[in-house]
Each structure stands twice: as C-alpha cells, then as structure tokens.
Amino acid sequence: MSSNDRDATYAAIRAAMLASYAGTLASTHMSPLEALECIAAAVGSIYREVADSHLDPEGCTCGWRPNEVMDIVALEQAIAANAAREDEMVYFDLRSITPVGHG
Numbered sequence: 001m002s003s004n005d006r007d008a009t010y011a012a013i014r015a016a017m018l019a020s021y022a023g024t025l026a027s028t029h030m031s032p033l034e035a036l037e038c039i040a041a042a043v044g045s046i047y048r049e050v051a052d053s054h055l056d057p058e059g060c061t062c063g064w065r066p067n068e069v070m071d072i073v074a075l076e077q078a079i080a081a082n083a084a085r086e087d088e089m090v091y092f093d094l095r096s097i098t099p100v101g102h103g
C-alpha cells in the first residue's frame with residue numbers, strides 16, 4: 001500500500017467516524033468522551049471479529065495471523081499517538097498501566 005493510498009484511506013475512515021461521532025452526540029445524551037469510547041469499543045470489536053475469522057480454519061486464507069497481545073498494544077498505541085498533543089507528545093508505556101480488574 002502506497003503512502004498516498006494510506007493517507008486517502010485514513011482521511012476516508014476519519015471522515016466516516018467523525019460523522020458517526022457527530023450523529024451520536026446529536027441523537028444521544030452522551031458526553032464527548034462517552035461517544036469516543038463507543039467508537040473505540042467498536043474498533044476493538046471489529047478487531048475481535050477479524051482476528052477470529054483468521055483463526056478459524058475455514059476462515060480467511062490471506063495468511064495474516066493475529067497476535068492478540070501485540071495487535072492490541074498496536075491499536076492502543078495508534079490511539080495514544082494520535083490523541084496526544086504534538087507539542088507535548090507523550091509516549092505512554094502501556095505496560096506500566098494496571099489493567100482494570102487486575103489491580
């Protein structure tokens with residue numbers, strides 16, 4: 001995939017999600033963060049569905065194999081890297097964060 005393809009795909013997905021976010025805010029009483037958490041939850045759920053279809057022997061044959069721990073860290077880092085302010089970019093060490101329910 002060329003970086004032009006990647007930029008165009010990113011712009012299209014971002015526009016679709018922004019429209020979904022705006023629609024959610026307009027049609028619910030959710031706070032901005034609650035609406036964004038819904039979008040993030042949907043991304044996680046889509047990952048699960050895609051990973052399952054690649055673990056299923058009868059599923060997708062493209063050859064990609066999910067690596068659950070590393071894949072989920074990559075998704076979390078993609079959110080963090082784009083959410084942090086550029087002038088004080090903070091790289092979160094996700095290993096230092098205690099998962100909820102395991103404290």
Ligand SMILES: [Zn+2]
Pocket residue numbers: 054060061062063064
């Ligand atoms: Zn596949």
